[in-house]
Amino acid sequence: MPNNSSAPAPVFYAKNVTKTFGHGKTLVKAVDDVSFSIADGEIVSIVGGSGCGKSVLAKVMLGLYKQNQGEFTYRGKAITDTRSHWNEVQSVFQDPFSCFNQFFSIRSQLKDALNILKVKPSKAEADARVDAGLMAVNITPKDIEGKYPFELSGGQMQRMLLARIFALRPKVLIADEPTSMVDACVRANILDYLMKLKVELGMTIVFVTHDIGLAYYVSDRLFIMHEGKIVESGTPDEVTQHPQSPHTVQLLEDIPEIHKEWLKR
Amino acid sequence: MPTFEVDHLSLHYLTRFGEKIQAVSDVSFTMEQGEILGIAGESGCGKSTLVNGLMGLFIPPLYPTSGDVRVGGESLMKRTPQDIRKNVLSQKVSMIPQGAFNALNPTRKIKDIAADVIASHTGGHTSKKDIEARLRERFDLFGMDTERVLNAFPIQLTAGERQRSVIGISTLLNPQMVIADEPTSALDVTTQKVVIRMIFDLLEKGIFNTMIFITHELPLLRHVANNIAIMYAGEFVEKGTNEQVVFDPRHPYTQALMGSMLSAEPGQKSRKPVSIEGAPPSLAKVPPGCRFAARCPVARADCKTQKQELRMVAGRLVRCNYAE
Numbered sequence: 001m002p003n004n005s006s007a008p009a010p011v012f013y014a015k016n017v018t019k020t021f022g023h024g025k026t027l028v029k030a031v032d033d034v035s036f037s038i039a040d041g042e043i044v045s046i047v048g049g050s051g052c053g054k055s056v057l058a059k060v061m062l063g064l065y066k067q068n069q070g071e072f073t074y075r076g077k078a079i080t081d082t083r084s085h086w087n088e089v090q091s092v093f094q095d096p097f098s099c100f101n102q103f104f105s106i107r108s109q110l111k112d113a114l115n116i117l118k119v120k121p122s123k124a125e126a127d128a129r130v131d132a133g134l135m136a137v138n139i140t141p142k143d144i145e146g147k148y149p150f151e152l153s154g155g156q157m158q159r160m161l162l163a164r165i166f167a168l169r170p171k172v173l174i175a176d177e178p179t180s181m182v183d184a185c186v187r188a189n190i191l192d193y194l195m196k197l198k199v200e201l202g203m204t205i206v207f208v209t210h211d212i213g214l215a216y217y218v219s220d221r222l223f224i225m226h227e228g229k230i231v232e233s234g235t236p237d238e239v240t241q242h243p244q245s246p247h248t249v250q251l252l253e254d255i256p257e258i259h260k261e262w263l264k265r
Numbered sequence: 266m267p268t269f270e271v272d273h274l275s276l277h278y279l280t281r282f283g284e285k286i287q288a289v290s291d292v293s294f295t296m297e298q299g300e301i302l303g304i305a306g307e308s309g310c311g312k313s314t315l316v317n318g319l320m321g322l323f324i325p326p327l328y329p330t331s332g333d334v335r336v337g338g339e340s341l342m343k344r345t346p347q348d349i350r351k352n353v354l355s356q357k358v359s360m361i362p363q364g365a366f367n368a369l370n371p372t373r374k375i376k377d378i379a380a381d382v383i384a385s386h387t388g389g390h391t392s393k394k395d396i397e398a399r400l401r402e403r404f405d406l407f408g409m410d411t412e413r414v415l416n417a418f419p420i421q422l423t424a425g426e427r428q429r430s431v432i433g434i435s436t437l438l439n440p441q442m443v444i445a446d447e448p449t450s451a452l453d454v455t456t457q458k459v460v461i462r463m464i465f466d467l468l469e470k471g472i473f474n475t476m477i478f479i480t481h482e483l484p485l486l487r488h489v490a491n492n493i494a495i496m497y498a499g500e501f502v503e504k505g506t507n508e509q510v511v512f513d514p515r516h517p518y519t520q521a522l523m524g525s526m527l528s529a530e531p532g533q534k535s536r537k538p539v540s541i542e543g544a545p546p547s548l549a550k551v552p553p554g555c556r557f558a559a560r561c562p563v564a565r566a567d568c569k570t571q572k573q574e575l576r577m578v579a580g581r582l583v584r585c586n587y588a589e
Contacts, residue, residue, distance in 0.1 A: 051423075153309065154308065184526055185307055187527070188525040217527050217538070254454040254458045255484075256457075256482070258487050258526070
């Protein structure tokens with residue numbers, strides 16, 4: 001691992017990370033010999049089709065899965081204690097409805113989330129932080145007072161997940177398809193909030209998505225994944241304009257763009 | 266004669282508190298043989314309710330308010346769901362649902378699910394052997410491993426294969442009209458292309474020839490549809506040809522929708538997608554004037570009170586009194 005004393009350790013560092021499921025005949029290599037490093041304050045997108053292993057890689061970053069082989073570190077240390085890891089690394093998941101317990105009010109769940117912090121805020125401070133988080137995503141705290149998850153729409157729920165991030169103020173955010181459930185105009189909204197977060201908190205963000213358009217718009221660097229391997233990485237312009245790997249070319253060709261011939265009829 | 270006619274169709278839901286939710290208001294259009302109509306709009310704008318209405322399938326709490334739907338001159342209104350299921354669905358109008366996984370019975374093989382469709386519409390006179398031969402013949406067109414797919418349970422197939430099987434089952438009886446309700450929104454871009462290609466293949470082979478394609482992705486419609494209708498809060502706000510709507514939108518909502526698109530085309534990185542603030546109006550209390558007025562960037566003083574009608578603007582229909 002690169003431990004020259006001058007440069008700070010990268011946020012995430014992976015060397016030959018492999019994560020497999022099953023064994024023998026049913027062995028599946030979800031992440032296959034992946035190496036990369038992500039610096040502080042960077043926005044990186046991991047792009048790939050369904051089943052390419054991008055979500056598994058995100059879960060490795062969150063400490064939810066442990067790699068079978070290779071080395072994976074967060075700021076120079078292996079992830080051992082997930083609770084303290086989640087203090088700094090938080091995520092937005094794909095399906096907001098399965099992230100909230102439907103038996104508790106949203107507000108109480110947002111407040112509960114603050115318990116993960118090392119220094120637990122006082123009651124008044126917790127309330128203030130939740131309010132600030134909600135305001136940041138354009139929702140007046142009064143609107144969700146006493147509301148339960150099933151009373152909100154998909155777009156609103158996805159914003160609740162972001163409000164939680166605003167309240168928690170993590171150092172790193174892993175966003176696993178944060179806009180998969182919403183239509184284009186709400187998607188633009190959510191991206192606005194995320195960019196606001198990034199500016200306000202100086203966060204490192206890892207996007208996991210199959211939408212290369214979104215990745216191109218938000219990120220500093222793109223990783224293209226295919227069958228568990230990172231087949232290409234580079235700046236958005238490099239990757240989209242001079243793709244090297246055939247998988248990237250394929251991915252780019254498959255997006256229906258308005259000004260491009262997509263499917264010959 | 267047009268294949269498919271929709272005449273001032275309005276649909277509403279009746280809640281158990283006696284509240285009337287006007288999900289679709291005053292939708293009219295006609296479709297000719299071979300036409301593909303795309304309908305786009307954000308979540309909750311009434312796209313899926315409209316689909317049920319177009320099939321004539323009114324299951325409470327959905328009720329028709331007024332209007333008529335005709336397939337080949339035959340009205341689908343005022344018929345029981347049983348009648349519609351037996352005589353209309355699959356044969357005249359067929360639907361491709363959104364979630365293929367939810368549409369397929371997880372405990373049965375694809376061939377059994379498909380055989381049911383044939384058996385139930387031929388009165389059970391066809392022998393099992395004939396049905397299987399027919400299935401094999403049809404599934405051979407889809408470019409999949411026919412034997413493996415037919416003998417698989419839904420869980421054993423990939424998402425793309427599942428969606429293609431569902432399309433195959435929906436079109437088994439050569440319907441005149443196919444309604445595809447977000448057939449690809451759960452798939453990644455590569456699989457999406459495969460599925461769209463299959464749909465065009467079926468069109469080319471004449472298995473069906475008229476289609477309504479519903480999605481919230483305008484760039485996709487650009488490549489699929491001949492004509493596009495944009496829906497907002499239960500109404501068509503703009504309807505024109507593909508090029509007219511995508512490249513030269515006239516209704517403020519269509520313009521906003523186009524502005525919120527992201528794309529990976531070169532030189533687009535600096536272009537910020539514009540989000541539309543606010544939310545669509547509640548359909549339980551329909552506003553008297555323009556339904557988009559509260560969010561419209563160019564709304565005028567009387568927009569909120571004045572009723573808007575569809576009118577011709579630059580060769581397409583637009584529901585805005587001030588669009589030009």
